[in-house]
Amino acid sequence: IENLGRMPTPPYIKEEVEKDEWYQTVYARKKGSIAAPTAGLHFTEQLLKKLMEKGVEIVFVTLHVGLATFMPVERVKEEKEYYCISEEAAEKINNASGKIVAVGTTTVKALESSSRNRRVIASSGWSNLFISPGYCFQSPINGIITNFHMPQSSPLLLTAAFGGIKRVMKAYEEALKRDYKFLSFGDAMLILKCSK
Numbered sequence: 001i002e003n004l005g006r007m008p009t010p011p012y013i014k015e016e017v018e019k020d021e022w023y024q025t026v027y028a029r030k031k032g033s034i035a036a037p038t039a040g041l042h043f044t045e046q047l048l049k050k051l052m053e054k055g056v057e058i059v060f061v062t063l064h065v066g067l068a069t070f071m072p073v074e075r076v077k078e079e080k081e082y083y084c085i086s087e088e089a090a091e092k093i094n095n096a097s098g099k100i101v102a103v104g105t106t107t108v109k110a111l112e113s114s115s116r117n118r119r120v121i122a123s124s125g126w127s128n129l130f131i132s133p134g135y136c137f138q139s140p141i142n143g144i145i146t147n148f149h150m151p152q153s154s155p156l157l158l159t160a161a162f163g164g165i166k167r168v169m170k171a172y173e174e175a176l177k178r179d180y181k182f183l184s185f186g187d188a189m190l191i192l193k194c195s196k
Contacts, residue, residue: 039104083110084124115139
């Protein structure tokens with residue numbers, strides 16, 4: 001695969017990505033995704049270092065982004081994505097004294113797939129969890145850093161479920177007004193959990 005294959009990219013990226021590192025997070029370790037968890041592309045080694053210097057504890061989980069990210073909403077449940085949350089990661093998340101911010105919607109799905117009553121349980125497996133407005137969140141996350149997504153996509157529905165439809169749509173309207181970039185190489189936003 002290394003010699004003959006090409007790095008998978010989303011269908012909306014028409015040109016070949018010149019360097020693999022341009023479409024890979026700096027903290028990626030295990031192969032298996034069909035696409036990068038793109039919210040993580042915003043994080044450089046320098047940014048991670050600065051966050052840690054400020055006392056932010058960074059916890060890593062394994063995610064293998066699947067085709068669900070790019071599928072029409074009505075077909076998303078058919079597609080599963082692999083995740084692995086170690087004992088150490090679950091313990092750190094559960095014992096966090098500050099806000100817990102997930103980087104990307106795939107991270108949210110992994111945490112939701114392994115959480116009960118706002119506690120993360122160490123686990124690994126395949127999730128086809130579909131999160132849309134009305135979903136009752138189980139994980140302890142307080143915020144999500146995520147890119148601006150395509151209309152009628154499962155990542156956008158998850159973001160709206162977490163942040164509230166009106167708040168998220170208002171953020172999208174502002175992004176369009178200010179010419180923010182969307183999708184994989186676009187801008188990101190921090191969305192805080194909507195209190196019902």
